[in-house]
């Protein structure tokens with residue numbers, strides 16, 4: 553049996569005719585840049601997550617950078633982020649002129665609110681929680697801290713479209729946020745794409761200008777800017793895929809439950825919280841990341857049995873990349889990266905696949 557970690561060709565092939573129709577329809581209209589498909593997608597996205605504003609951008613990394621630029625981040629400003637996140641979180645702060653300050657994760661492997669509060673200095677201007685693996689942080693606590701110290705919040709919601717905390721969508725708590733539509737994301741397209749969400753008209757105006765050469769919606773140049781527009785063809789694909797998004801989330805939650813019911817017999821593993829009806833968290837399971845004793849051996853055993861896995865972000869926390877110049881020791885995050893591993897979580901795996909994966913994981917620990 554062969555179960556790749558993510559089957560990229562199937563992303564297209566499973567609905568080939570429908571996608572070719574979308575390509576054909578959009579291309580025949582000659583609608584390539586900033587056309588109605590982008591506008592429709594921004595409206596659909598805003599509606600889906602209950603956001604006042606959405607701006608389609610070229611990718612989430614740009615979206616995060618533009619968010620900080622729209623908030624006028626200045627040289628030397630510190631922004632607290634998680635040590636367990638993608639480089640893009642920290643680099644967006646750096647590129648916008650600030651200094652990222654990675655802090656420890658909590659028991660749920662998301663940024664630890666206590667660590668945020670303990671790291672605030674006179675230079676801190678913002679907090680950047682990552683809504684990781686399709687789970688939203690305890691945003692009540694984080695917003696309390698932000699309000700208490702008058703800090704900006706930009707959410708890295710790249711992995712969290714549709715995820716909620718206490719009924720409110722990831723990406724709609726802070727001053728701004730960005731979502732990624734990288735192909736392997738829960739809502740993916742056929743290349744790079746992203747969106748900024750924000751709730752305030754002034755931030756929207758600034759971010760909108762920054763993403764389109766400093767121009768406002770009427771084409772008047774209001775400031776310096778750049779080109780980070782969402783490709784119109786990708787927007788059309790996203791509009792199409794968004795229609796099945798609820799079904800996709802439901803299936804991902806079913807997969808997580810099935811993993812949980814089979815793997816929770818193993819003391820050697822720490823699993824993500826299983827989906828529950830009455831939880832503060834509504835998780836969309838962008839990834840199923842587990843903490844596994846003898847992780848490297850497990851990865852090899854699964855590979856030998858045809859099962860693809862992934863260790864996130866090259867197996868290091870942000871501050872562990874020596875060329876980035878951090879001089880930090882964060883024991884909990886470092887310990888996490890010695891044992892974390894992601895097993896397949898996507899729309900292409902069947903219940904039989906899940907059972908096979910679980911059987912092989914159990915074999916590894918029991919043999």
Ligand SMILES: Cc1ncc(COP(=O)(O)O)c(C=O)c1O
Pocket residue numbers: 611612613614637638640641682708710711731732733734744745746
């Ligand atoms: C947590 C996180 N932040 C930011 C990004 C960057 O997104 P993009 O590839 O759309 O720039 C990703 C993408 O994988 C991500 O997982």
